[in-house]
Amino acid sequence: MKAISYRRYGGPDVLEYGERPEPKLGPDSVLVEVRAAAVNPVDWKCREGYLDGILDAVLPVIPCWDLAGVVVRPGAAVTEFAAGDEVIGYVREDFLARGTCAQYVAAPVRTLAHKPRSLGFPEAAALPLAGLTAYQVLHRVLRVRPGETVLVHTATGAVGSLAVQLARHLGARVIGAARAAGQEHIRARGGEPVTYGDDLTAQVRALVPDGVDAAFDTIGGDILRTTPTMLAPGGRLASIADSGVTDLGGSYAFVRPDPADLAELAGLAEQGVLTADVARTFPLEQAADAFRHAEAGGTGGKVVIVPEPVD
Structure with a gap:
C-alpha cells in the first residue's frame, strides 16, 4: 500500500x-x-x-x-x-x-x-480528535450544565470551534476568545466574541460581571495564567495545552478514544448540530x-x- x-x-x-x-x-x-x-x-x-x-x-x-x-x-x-x-x-x-x-x-x-x-x-x-477533545472536556472535566456561562479560548480553532457548538448544545452561554479576524466565525457558531489583548479580562467581565462558570483553555502560557481572573467564585478551569493548569486549581485533560463518545458526535453532526x-x-x-x-x-x-x- x-x-x-x-x-x-x-x-x-x-x-x-x-x-x-x-x-x-x-x-x-x-x-x-x-x-x-x-x-x-x-x-x-x-x-x-x-x-x-x-x-x-x-x-x-x-x-x-x-x-x-x-x-x-x-x-x-x-x-x-x-x-x-x-x-x-x-x-x-x-x-x-x-x-x-x-x-x-x-x-x-x-x-x-x-x-x-x-x-x-x-x-x-x-x-474525531478535535470533537472528542471538546466533548470530553465539556462533559467529563468541566461538567457544563444548562444556564452556565463558558469561556472558550481560541474559539476559532478546530477544538475551540467545536467546543463552542457543543457548549451551546448543552444549553450554556458561550464567550469565545480569538483574534479580531475570527469574531464573525464565533458568532456564526453561537458564541459571543471577545478579542485577545491586554483588556481581555475586562472584556469578559463586561459581558459577565460575576465571571464565567467554566473556562476551556486550548493554548496555555500567559493566557491560561490570566484566566482565573475571569472565573466566578467556584468557577472551573480545564486546559488541554498546559499541565501547569493544576497549579491554578484547574484540571489538565488529554483526549482518549471512546466509541460511545464518537458515536454521539457523529449523531450530532448528522443532526446539523456540529460543523x-x-x-x-x-x-x-x-x-x-x-x-x-x-x-x-x-x-x-x-x-x-x-x-x-x-x-
Whole structure:
C-alpha cells in the first residue's frame, strides 16, 4: 500500500511517500480503506519527538490518528462493523507506528464509530480528535450544565470551534476568545466574541460581571495564567495545552478514544448540530506540504490528506 512515514524525528522534510506493508488484522480490529486523514497539532509534535517521553516510536512511523474511510474486512471477533460500512476514527494507540496517512489502517474497534451520512469524507475526518477533545472536556472535566456561562479560548480553532457548538448544545452561554479576524466565525457558531489583548479580562467581565462558570483553555502560557481572573467564585478551569493548569486549581485533560463518545458526535453532526471546518485537502504524496500548511497556522479549518483510491 502507499503511505507516508518517517524514519527519524524532525520537520516535514523527514516524511517519505512510498510503499509500506499492508497492516495485519487482529481479531479486535477492522481493516479500513482510508478516504481522508486529518492533520492535528499532536501529529507534528509526535513527528518532532516531543511525545517521546510517553509514547514509544516503532520506526518507521506512519503519522496521524484521525480518519474517515470504508471497512474492507472486520477482524475475527468484530461484530460492530461489516465490510462496506463507512466509519470515522480516532485511531490512537499507546505507541507510534501505524497511523492513518496510508491507504489502509487496521483500526481497533474501540477507536471507531459509523460515519455521519451527511458529511463527506474530508469533513468527517476533521471531527474525531478535535470533537472528542471538546466533548470530553465539556462533559467529563468541566461538567457544563444548562444556564452556565463558558469561556472558550481560541474559539476559532478546530477544538475551540467545536467546543463552542457543543457548549451551546448543552444549553450554556458561550464567550469565545480569538483574534479580531475570527469574531464573525464565533458568532456564526453561537458564541459571543471577545478579542485577545491586554483588556481581555475586562472584556469578559463586561459581558459577565460575576465571571464565567467554566473556562476551556486550548493554548496555555500567559493566557491560561490570566484566566482565573475571569472565573466566578467556584468557577472551573480545564486546559488541554498546559499541565501547569493544576497549579491554578484547574484540571489538565488529554483526549482518549471512546466509541460511545464518537458515536454521539457523529449523531450530532448528522443532526446539523456540529460543523467541522476543512480549510484545504492534499493528496497523500503531498503530505509534507499538508503538514507545512497546517503548522503555519491560521488555516481557518482542518488540513486533510486524501489518499488516492485503491484499485
